[in-house]
Amino acid sequence: MIKSLLIANRGEIACRVMRTAQAMGIRCVAVYSEADAKALHVRMADRAVCIGPAASAESYLRGDKIIEAAMETGAEAIHPGYGFLSENADFAQAVIDAGLIWVGPKPESIRAMGLKDAAKKLMADAGVPVTPGYLGEDQSEATLTAEADTIGYPVLIKAVAGGGGKGMRKVEAAGDFADALASVKREATASFGNDVVILEKWIESPRHIEVQLFGDSHGTVVHLFERDCSLQRRHQKVIEEAPAPGMDEETRAEVCAAAVRAGQAVNYEGAGTVEFIADASEGLRADRIYFMEMNTRLQVEHPVTEEITGVDLVEWQLRVASGEPIPVAQEDLAIDGHAIEARLYAEDPATGFLPSTGRLNHFDLGREQWRGRRRRRIETGVEEGDVISPHYDPMIAKLIAHGEDRDAAIEGLARTLSGVEVWPVRTNAAFLLRALTQDDFVEADLDTGFIAEHEEALVPDGAPSDAHWRTAAMIALAGEEPQPLAGFRLNAAPRAAVALSFKGETVTVDLADGGETLPSSGFRDDERVVLFSAGEAHEFMLSHRPGSGGAAAGDGAILAPMPGKVTSVSVAEGDEVKAGQRLLTLEAMKMEHGLTAPFDGTVAELSVEPGQQVAVEALLARVDAG
Incomplete structure (x- = not known):
């Protein structure tokens, strides 16, 4: 060992x-x-x-x-x-x-699966079903455009060396292909040093199904059943679960057997995941599930597999790397209950999911708990007082719940998300909670377009309700002295009135008038009240203090929301623009972020050029109202 x-x-x-x-x-x-x-x-x-x-x-x-x-x-x-x-x-x-x-797996196995075009050819030879598309060596724009026309729109452009949702674009129509291709190649070059792409037919009603594999140096390859990772935003997984809802035993057996054949084809050792795309327009059927790629590593979502199988995949990795055989046979592995994982990101859904950086002055995700057969698990790399840096991926935790069935797992994860308390860094906890409790998700009516389809409901305007105002006033008046960042919980009776301000709107709340309050927690200091409720953090100022306006100020100034590099500029000074039109693209925290016009008008000032590094809140451009 x-x-x-x-x-x-x-x-x-x-x-x-x-x-x-x-x-x-x-x-x-x-x-x-x-x-x-x-x-x-x-x-x-x-x-x-x-x-x-x-x-x-x-x-x-x-x-x-x-x-x-x-x-x-x-x-x-x-x-x-x-x-x-x-x-x-x-x-x-x-x-x-x-x-x-x-x-990890042998270098030759990584190479075999590292390029999506070669991997698909290898899988087809091994009897694993693959998605129709173009895998050719001719990477000219003319050839790729012609192949896309032949496949038929919509098509998916994928960087052969891509991963983690990067280097992928769905193209709806022929007129959008050239711009999308250039964007994929630019992102692929920056992230992977390889701009070669493949094309795939866009699958309608797609479900993202993946199978956990494990191989050892003694020739054994087993599967640990499947996961469903269909809830995605910009091709990045957001909520994952195991097993896949709606997967019958016959389909499971065929898909998992295909995954094992994939592993055997490359003499696989260690932990790996075979990812499939399923046409779920008529439910999950083995003849409509296609190989996408193989990830030759441990996946972010591996905890849900661990929860339903009782296996510690990292322990298996270390034992197999030490030359030991896989400790159990395939027939000894079974599914126990259901598990769901949500990825907690330091990002603000209200500003287009821009990453949020800074010190975690208040950070409380609760603790791991058991209740009967239900378990809550938290995986994180930060603690209160740590700093979220702009240099790395903004995921700060994974929240996992296990239950005897899917409903119990959903309920357990919803409880965890409801209790997330993070400040002043923003998170997507409330967004995740809304997704998890959407009727369509609860009923397992989902595909990879779920978030885009429900976006309006998942990202509301964030304005506080009357109950928010009253609850914040109770926290403000709970003591004569300012309360430090101590996770204060409501236990005081209403006894006065207080003036609070939220994003420039000031309201005097008189608690003697009665009214609804929220199950929540929060704290106050000498400047503000922060209220945590249903995964959201609302900041109420104790005196009127207008907001800064965010990345697009009220006067039309476009400010950098974080440090980054300008990768492209789409307009010139004097151009007329429409509200929502992209002005430029900023690369930060390993992602491209489009900054758009806040209203119809004219580009009065353009302060940056492609390749330029900018600081947070630097003036990038200004739009004058038309």
């Missing part, structure tokens, strides 16, 4: 791997960038090594520095987590060449 392990990652997954490894008696080494010097995974580790500046390209993507840190600290093995170098075959080979143990 491995005695010492270096985790070549950060955040939640580094902490997750470390918990299991340390419980197995394995000494753990963390690596960190200068921005992560005080991060939770650094504090948890037995030893930690700084490997470079904040930028991933100079730290977490520097395989040579990571291997050097392993050698320096006496680590025997390297676990890559997910993201960063986890699916980099050259890095895996370099680890092996250095005489270290690679906790």
Whole structure:
């Protein structure tokens, strides 16, 4: 068994791997960038090594520095987590060449599945059904345009080296193809250093079904059943569950068998996931489920599989990497209950899901709980007082609930999301709660377009109700002295009136008038009241203080919502624009963010150009009303 392990990652997954490894008696080494010097995974580790500046390209993507840190600290093995170098075959080979143990599949397996065009051809040869599309080597715009016309719109453009929702665009009509292709190639080059794409027929009523695989060095490949990851925003998974609702035993057997064939075709070792796209227009049917790709690593959503099977997949990874066989046979694996996971992001749905950065002055996700057969589980890489950096992915936690059935799991996760308290960093907790409790989701009437279809209901205007105002007033008047960030809970009787301000609107709340209040919690300081309710945080100022206007100020100024790089500018000074028209694109936190005109008018000022780095709240452009 491995005695010492270096985790070549950060955040939640580094902490997750470390918990299991340390419980197995394995000494753990963390690596960190200068921005992560005080991060939770650094504090948890037995030893930690700084490997470079904040930028991933100079730290977490520097395989040579990571291997050097392993050698320096006496680590025997390297676990890559997910993201960063986890699916980099050259890095895996370099680890092996250095005489270290690679906790993952063999480099040749990673290479075989790393490029989507080659992987699809390999899967077709192995008898795994694949989606109709174009896999050719001719990458000219003319050829790709002609192939898209032949396939028929809508089509999906996918970077062959893509992953995590990046390098993918749905194209509705021929007139949109050229711009979408350029955007995919630009994003793919920036993220993966490879702009080759494939085309696929867009599947109507698509469900995203994936199967958890595990292989060992003794020739055994087993599956641990399927997950449904259909709730996505911009191709990024948001809510995942296991098993897939509506999956009958016959279809499950066929899909899981196809996944095992995929693993056997590349002599797979370790944890991996075979992802399928299902045409669910007539329910889940084996003849309408197609191979998309294989992720040769541990997935973000692996906890839901662990919850329904009782298996610790990280422990299996470490045992298999040490040369041990998979500890159970396929017939010994069974599904127990249902599990659902939600990804909690530091982002603000009210501003188009722009990432939210800063210090977590208040951070309370509750604690893991058991109630009968129902369990709540939290995976996070941060604690109160930590800083959410603009340099990395904005996911700050995974919230998981397990129950005896799907309804119980939904209820458990809804309770967790309702109690999320995070400030001043914004999160998507309320958005997740609304998605989880939508009638269509509860009834399992879902596909990958669910969030777009329900967006208006999932992202309301955020204006506080009368009950919000009254509850905030109760918190404001609960004591004579300002309450620090202590998660104050309501327990005081109403006894006065108070003037509060919310985004420029001032209201005097007289608690003697009676009225409804909310089940909630909150705190006050000498400037504000923060109210937590149903996953949302509402800030009420104790004196009138107009809002800043966000990324698009009321005078038409377009301000940078975060530090980043301008990747494209779509207008010029003097251009007439319509409300909502894209003016420029800002790349930050590994995502592209389109900044749009706040109203109809004329571009009066343009302060940036492509490639320019900008600071938060820098003036990018100004639109004068037409």
